[in-house]
Amino acid sequence: xxxxxxxxxxxxxxxxxxxxxxxxxxxxxxxxxxxxxxxxxxxxxxxxxxxxxxxxxxxxxxxxxxxxxxxxxxxxxxxxxxxxxxxxxxxxxxxxxxxxxxxxxxxxxxxxxxxxxxxxxxxxxxxxxxxxxxxxxxxxxxxxxxxxxxxxxxxxxxxxxxxxxxxxxxxxxxxxxxxxxxxxxxxxxxxxxxxxxxxxxxxxxxxxxxxxxxxxxxxxxxxxxxxxxxxxxxxxxxxxxxxxxxxxxxxxxxxxxxxxxxxxxxxxxxxxxxxxxxxxxxxxxxxxxxxxxxxxxxxxxxxxxxxxxxxxxxxxxxxxxxxxxxxxxxxxxxxxxxxxxxxxxxxxxxxxxxxxxxxxxxxxxxxxxxxxxxxxxxxxxxxxxxxxxxxxxxxxxxxxxxxxxxxxxxxxxxxxxxxxxxxxxxxxxxxxxxxxxxxxxxxxxxxxxxxxxxxxxxxxxxxxxxxxxx
Numbered sequence: 001x002x003x004x005x006x007x008x009x010x011x012x013x014x015x016x017x018x019x020x021x022x023x024x025x026x027x028x029x030x031x032x033x034x035x036x037x038x039x040x041x042x043x044x045x046x047x048x049x050x051x052x053x054x055x056x057x058x059x060x061x062x063x064x065x066x067x068x069x070x071x072x073x074x075x076x077x078x079x080x081x082x083x084x085x086x087x088x089x090x091x092x093x094x095x096x097x098x099x100x101x102x103x104x105x106x107x108x109x110x111x112x113x114x115x116x117x118x119x120x121x122x123x124x125x126x127x128x129x130x131x132x133x134x135x136x137x138x139x140x141x142x143x144x145x146x147x148x149x150x151x152x153x154x155x156x157x158x159x160x161x162x163x164x165x166x167x168x169x170x171x172x173x174x175x176x177x178x179x180x181x182x183x184x185x186x187x188x189x190x191x192x193x194x195x196x197x198x199x200x201x202x203x204x205x206x207x208x209x210x211x212x213x214x215x216x217x218x219x220x221x222x223x224x225x226x227x228x229x230x231x232x233x234x235x236x237x238x239x240x241x242x243x244x245x246x247x248x249x250x251x252x253x254x255x256x257x258x259x260x261x262x263x264x265x266x267x268x269x270x271x272x273x274x275x276x277x278x279x280x281x282x283x284x285x286x287x288x289x290x291x292x293x294x295x296x297x298x299x300x301x302x303x304x305x306x307x308x309x310x311x312x313x314x315x316x317x318x319x320x321x322x323x324x325x326x327x328x329x330x331x332x333x334x335x336x337x338x339x340x341x342x343x344x345x346x347x348x349x350x351x352x353x354x355x356x357x358x359x360x361x362x363x364x365x366x367x368x369x370x371x372x373x374x375x376x377x378x379x380x381x382x383x384x385x386x387x388x389x390x391x392x393x394x395x396x397x398x399x400x401x402x403x404x405x406x407x408x409x410x411x412x413x414x415x416x417x418x419x420x421x422x423x424x425x426x427x428x429x430x431x432x433x434x435x436x437x438x439x440x441x442x443x444x445x446x447x448x449x450x451x452x453x454x455x456x457x458x459x460x461x462x463x464x465x466x467x468x469x470x
Contacts, residue, residue, distance in 0.1 A: 004019060013056065030070065061096070156200055160204055222261055308321045416466065452467060
């Protein structure tokens, strides 16, 4: 988008028309009504901010000239139709319209909101992918809860100067976006500089020479264990030479962590399509890499004293990050998670740098990669202060057995494997997000296939549990 806006004026319109609309970009006809535009302002502000270009419709470059009198309506849209008023800057960029005339497009840059915004009639919207979705009452309530912690990356970091930022990283960022102008102008376009010219927490985490000076908890710890259990005391199984602390700005930290994890992940020999036995990691790289990227981008940096942990066992990889899922997300149904970033500014820049894509897309990719190699689905478990992702190097239920089992039986088996302990029916029900009777039906079916067993003294034993069978 930035590259298209910086193109010669005769190329601006066609380049913008060719772009895919996404989480941060939308285009609308110059004929759009101010009230309808306000819905999209609210949606972007409630998510991660973004840019709306007016004057493009169905692949045509309409321009503003024929509707110049409407510019004032667009400039006042936020004040007239949104509550509280969305922070949006309305500019113009030169173009050549379809009639071959020199014209302009209206560029509306929306900042991420620090509170939940709505229309004056009370309707609330959220940008999800390329859509501006109207929220139900309960979704709006959860968004209000999330907004209390979502803007930490936009708080100013007092005393931070440009000299404290890594110039090489800034150059890479400018090159990736194709933008022109000063670094400060680019950072301001990504809401990494406040209106008063102060650099933000997110800016220092992304581009600081050594962000851990200010945020010691902002690091990644990579640990390899020598067996399938952590152990304690004399039985602690940590590989003494491979307990690593990865620091630096976010782009460097992710790259370095990925290099170390790839080196440490156990490998196995298996027969491939080539007819030869070849070495491969117990968990596919694309799966664990998506997990690491999501953990870094979406963790709660405001929680002091905690860090991201990547623990590598002989049969699995666990990735735990501080902070719970946003209220709009149900960890029991990860594939249904809507797009919502706790750190919208960090997420936007990482997407610019091709480090991370949309949250939902990353989760789906993890599931696809694990299923592609015949492994059990990723499992998320949420505690009071963190989210843990487990990627198990265990095979899925074979197709014939799966056909005999009720739907979502694989999910029940997955959470039992990830828990690595005996679980009661109620615990399993909560983890998979099913009712107790539905969960019990699936547990009975799995037991009938000799995949799990029930351990109890009587049918009404309150301490009865379910256990995996070897």
